[in-house]
Amino acid sequence: MPADLAVIGLGPYGLPLAQAAVAAGITTLGYRTGPEPGPLSPAELRRMLSGGFRQATNPAELGRVRTAVICAPTPRGADGGLDLSQVETAARTLAARLRPHTTVILESPVYPGTTEEFLRPLLEDGSGLHAGRDFHLAYSPSRVAPGNRDVTPATTPKVIGGLTPACTESAAAFYGRLTDKVVRARGPREAETVQLLETNYRHVNIALVNEMAVLCHDLGVDLWDVIRCAETKPFGFQAFRPGPGVGGHAVPLDLTAHTGRTLRMVELAQQVNSRMPGYVVQRAAALLNEHGKSARGARVLLLGVTYKPDLADQQGAPAQEIALRLMELGASVSYHDPHVPAWSVLGHPVPRADSLYEAAADADLTILLQQHRTYDLQGLSVKAQLLLDTRGAAPTGAAHRL
Secondary structure, three states: OOOOOEEEOOOOHHHHHHHHHHOOOOEEEEEOOOOOOOOHHHHHHHHHOOOOEOOOHHHHHHOOOOOOEOOOOOOOOOOEEEEHHHHHHHHHHHOOOOOOOOOEEEEOOOOOOOOHHHHHHHHHHHHHOOOOEEEEEEOOOOOOOOOOOOHHHHHOOOOEEOOOHHHHHHHHHHHHHOOOOOEEEEOOHHHHHHHHHHHHHHHHHHHHHHHHHHEEEEEEEEOHHHHHHOOOOOOOOOOOOOOOOOOOOOOOOOOOHHHOEHHHHHHHHHHHOHHHHHHHHHHHHHHHHHHHOOOOOOOOEEEEOOOOOOOOOOOOOOOHHHHHHHHHHOOOOEEEOOOOOOEOOOEEEOOEOOOOHHHHOOOEEEEEEOOOOOHHHHHHHHHHHOEEEEOOOOOOOOOOEO
């Protein structure tokens, strides 16, 4: 049976869209662009299948949908720019089956101009159809918040920029079935730049508060109390919190690799955030030293190795670099994470603690890297010999904070 929607790319952007579409009663077809789909529990998969979701293996099925949304991942390439190879594969696969009157939308994070200059020629050359006349083409930045129960597709406004006004309206009609509010951009470039601004806004503000964390530690100031007070200001301030590094799929983007232009704030933010794993290890070694122990031979337990709380996704998580740096200092590293049954660093398995409290009591230093909901930080602070909290999650005075 034909589907209303084809989601091409079942990773961190495509799966949330497919789930939202199924929940809205839209018959949805999923098509992979890479070897692995994103994480779905058996219960979630059953719920989607019962709602009309199908995973397609035959690309011919892509020619039988009304709307096709390309959600292929765009990881950072060897040159530091975005790797659009999966977007290209998705476009070529779709183009060979594209039919007139189909609405094609790109949601992958891309550079401004990608929809018109990269995607459009692939679709037109592969199909013989003309964008804006024979089929609709638009861009909509993906706005997903994995693990955030307060943010849903229905309550998150969707930005849309079409090649023509008709393209915009066609995409708006589709997204209007998923969300309470649709925001029309002037065109694809403006919508693409929304993604650029939103991603960089997060990284720049995290960099600022990470620098404040280092400064406040040196000054003997409680940064977490500073943030608590500052966020009471009803205007001109949004609270961000420091951490051991920045992970996730949305990488900060300057335009150097694409246009030769540099966003200086973004470049500096990347430098600041990339130093945080090293700073955590520096603080860990100093704490051990203050308590009469050397990092060499110390037993260090890492808590939470994912990039976000209560998720299994490890994309870009700083735990890898922190573990590696500790090992290079001669520490014996183990980990605990309720969402990660096995973990390795550079191909070497890291021992997993079966009993959290026993492991914390046995370790010379326990480092909280991710605040999973299951962690009882009050209890851990009692059991652990020494606890370094990089998330400001432990009760005041119960741990050494970043």
